[in-house]
Amino acid sequence: xxxxxxxYSSPQAFHPLAGKMIPWFSVAAGLLxxxxxxxxxxxxxxxxxxxxxxxxxxxxxxxxxxxxxxYVIMAxxxxxxxxxxxxxxxxxAQAIAPTGAMFTFIALLTGAMWGKPTWGAxxxxxxxxxxxxxxxxQYIGIILLxxxxxxxRRADRASAVLALVGVVNVPxxxxxxxxxxxxxxxxxxxxxASPKMATTMLTAMLIMTVGFWxxxxxxxxxxxxxxxxxxxxxxxxxNQTSIxxxxxxx
Amino acid sequence: xxxxxxxEFFAMGGYGLYVWVSFGVTALCMFGEVLAVxxxxxxxxxxxxxxx
Numbered sequence: 001x002x003x004x005x006x007x008y009s010s011p012q013a014f015h016p017l018a019g020k021m022i023p024w025f026s027v028a029a030g031l032l033x034x035x036x037x038x039x040x041x042x043x044x045x046x047x048x049x050x051x052x053x054x055x056x057x058x059x060x061x062x063x064x065x066x067x068x069x070x071y072v073i074m075a076x077x078x079x080x081x082x083x084x085x086x087x088x089x090x091x092x093a094q095a096i097a098p099t100g101a102m103f104t105f106i107a108l109l110t111g112a113m114w115g116k117p118t119w120g121a122x123x124x125x126x127x128x129x130x131x132x133x134x135x136x137x138q139y140i141g142i143i144l145l146x147x148x149x150x151x152x153r154r155a156d157r158a159s160a161v162l163a164l165v166g167v168v169n170v171p172x173x174x175x176x177x178x179x180x181x182x183x184x185x186x187x188x189x190x191x192x193a194s195p196k197m198a199t200t201m202l203t204a205m206l207i208m209t210v211g212f213w214x215x216x217x218x219x220x221x222x223x224x225x226x227x228x229x230x231x232x233x234x235x236x237x238x239n240q241t242s243i244x245x246x247x248x249x250x
Numbered sequence: 251x252x253x254x255x256x257x258e259f260f261a262m263g264g265y266g267l268y269v270w271v272s273f274g275v276t277a278l279c280m281f282g283e284v285l286a287v288x289x290x291x292x293x294x295x296x297x298x299x300x301x302x
Contacts, residue, residue: 046252046263053265056272063276102279110272117268215280222287229294 032211
């Protein structure tokens with residue numbers, strides 16, 4: 001591989017590269033989500049216990065997985081940013097947060113839509129549900145903390161520390177159904193046991209998950225381009241006649 | 251294919267409201283996010299032209 005990866009560690013070089021990758025991820029996301037929805041609605045049979053309400057899992061489970069994956073990825077970028085003092089890493093972390101928050105919201109809302117007909121309640125203070133709600137507050141906290149600090153370098157570091165500290169909640173969400181007696185059911189899919197669901201249902205859910213991954217890549221790359229443009233906007237020193245002008249341009 | 255008719259499909263065995271609200275809100279969020287990023291990018295490009 002003759003690619004010089006360090007070249008892309010500068011925002012100026014990364015901006016066009018991201019632009020080239022976005023269409024591919026977008027097309028993949030669109031196709032996978034359409035195929036996933038088709039299998040989920042037309043191939044997968046009606047569940048003998050839950051009827052057709054179970055079809056909500058085709059968005060609920062992928063969204064819930066994405067909410068946790070994206071948090072871990074965001075925190076990893078934040079950690080790299082803190083360790084290497086690298087601006088592009090902080091920019092990636094900044095670009096991931098809103099998408100993660102959106103998927104957390106979708107997971108909570110679709111969970112309520114499933115809980116009402118199945119459990120008879122929109123919401124219960126169960127360990128899984130509560131820890132997922134806390135995850136939403138963490139995302140919002142990270143976004144608001146960044147917005148509250150004017151100095152970009154400080155905002156980067158402060159929100160990175162908050163993101164890293166909050167990683168502790170991700171295993172709590174994941175293992176909550178095992179550690180405590182929860183109303184939320186246990187894992188239907190795990191690395192160690194065979195899946196506890198029909199193959200067509202599992203296929204639809206996994207395809208939707210990969211589709212949501214592709215969507216997340218596309219939308220976070222598009223957002224990081226906005227962040228790069230916003231943050232790298234200040235003109236070059238050489239073109240300016242005075243420090244005053246540079247300060248005003250910021 | 252387990253749906254006898256279009257109305258049966260939309261009824262979702264009596265769970266239509268829950269299923270379609272779930273899928274509808276998810277679609278709205280995702281399309282809304284794409285639109286928001288799109289507009290933000292257009293604004294950022296326009297502004298970067300103004301400065302430099």
